[in-house]
Amino acid sequence: MGALSRLVFWDFERGSWQYDIICILILAFIFLTPRDFFRDQPKAASVIMLPPEQNTGLFWIDPHLLAGVPEGQELVTKATALVNARYKTHKTITSVQPIKDGEQDITGYMAYTRP
Numbered sequence: 300m301g302a303l304s305r306l307v308f309w310d311f312e313r314g315s316w317q318y319d320i321i322c323i324l325i326l327a328f329i330f331l332t333p334r335d336f337f338r339d340q341p342k343a344a345s346v347i348m349l350p351p352e353q354n355t356g357l358f359w360i361d362p363h364l365l366a367g368v369p370e371g372q373e374l375v376t377k378a379t380a381l382v383n384a385r386y387k388t389h390k391t392i393t394s395v396q397p398i399k400d401g402e403q404d405i406t407g408y409m410a411y412t413r414p
Contacts, residue, residue: 346385356390356412358382362405378410
């Protein structure tokens with residue numbers, strides 16, 4: 300039990316072989332543990348072009364990018380700037396609709412462009 304408590308409380312002198320072994324084990328855990336173990340996944344892009352729908356461009360925009368922007372023309376202007384910056388185009392967004400979940404929290408925005 301004494302060795303376990305020394306391990307947990309890191310009670311080894313710096314530079315001793317026990318200290319070095321613990322450091323090696325920690326680094327091995329960090330670098331050799333698969334990403335799936337922590338369910339760590341790459342973050343999706345914040346502006347995504349979706350397949351065209353009836354000759355209109357369709358984009359999904361992350362809600363954090365439009366947080367605090369008032370509804371109406373300012374929301375459309377900001378969405379247009381985001382889409383054009385992301386895809387290096389000159390599209391004009393005609394409407395932006397919030398997507399809400401069952402608890403009425405906004406999970407994203409759908410932005411529609413002209414045909």
